[in-house]
Amino acid sequence: MRADAKKNYDRLLATAREAIAEHGADASLRDIARRANVGLGTLYRHFPTREALLEALLRANLDELTRQAERLETSDAPDVALTSWFRAGLAFTRTYGGVVSLMAAALEDPDSALHKSCTDVRSAGARLLQRAQAKGLARADIDGTDLFALMGALAWVGDQPAFSRRVDHLAEIIANALLER
Incomplete structure (x- = not known):
């Protein structure tokens, strides 16, 4: 170039x-x-296209979130790794309002420029979740898609002026609900 x-x-x-x-x-x-x-x-x-621009912006962040999950898999206790990654993912999704619907659509569209990065993030979260589940530290009735959806749902809530002040509190509730206590 x-x-x-x-x-x-x-x-x-x-x-x-x-x-x-x-x-x-x-x-x-x-x-x-x-x-x-x-x-x-x-x-x-x-x-x-707009998606090409968003893909260029989001890809680096999504790929870093995937790398972070890989580091957490080997460095932190499974429950700590899972909740730390979940919070990092939520922080990312809240950076750019309105991208959650694009990310969700990209999961279902292999031709999307965001497809690989989104599926990699979902898989990375699923691995952290499975690791915590294998140790009996996380709920057994959820999977990586549920985790991705919860992150997206909280990001959507953060985009709503009536609820945006509650997102950190709600994120803490959801992060704790992921774990078996």
């Missing part, structure tokens, strides 16, 4: 990160291009 194209790409991603954090996944692409001081055509050359 040419130096000027790389500069535009990086500026578009940085601007999109801010805009999507402020306005959610439906942030105006025209506004992102304007704020990045590039034309809309430049945005579309780098990111032909």
Whole structure:
């Protein structure tokens, strides 16, 4: 990639990160291009669809969440690893409002640019859950898809002004409900 194209790409991603954090996944692409001081055509050359832009933004975060699960699998007690990862996943999903529905749809669509990263995250969470279940530390009646769905549900709650102040409290309740006590 040419130096000027790389500069535009990086500026578009940085601007999109801010805009999507402020306005959610439906942030105006025209506004992102304007704020990045590039034309809309430049945005579309780098990111032909909204999903392509979101995939570029989310992939690094999703992949880091997968790596974090791998580190936790070997370093922390199974129950601590599970709840730590769950909280980290929730923090990520709350960073960009409105992305949960895209992530959920990507799970079912192998052609989605987000499919691999989302399925990897779901699988990583499932492994942490199974590890805790094998030690009798986590509920046996849930699976990795349930874990992913709970994370998404809490992120959705956080997007709702009437409930957003309650998300940390609700996350603690759900994290504790995952465990056998």
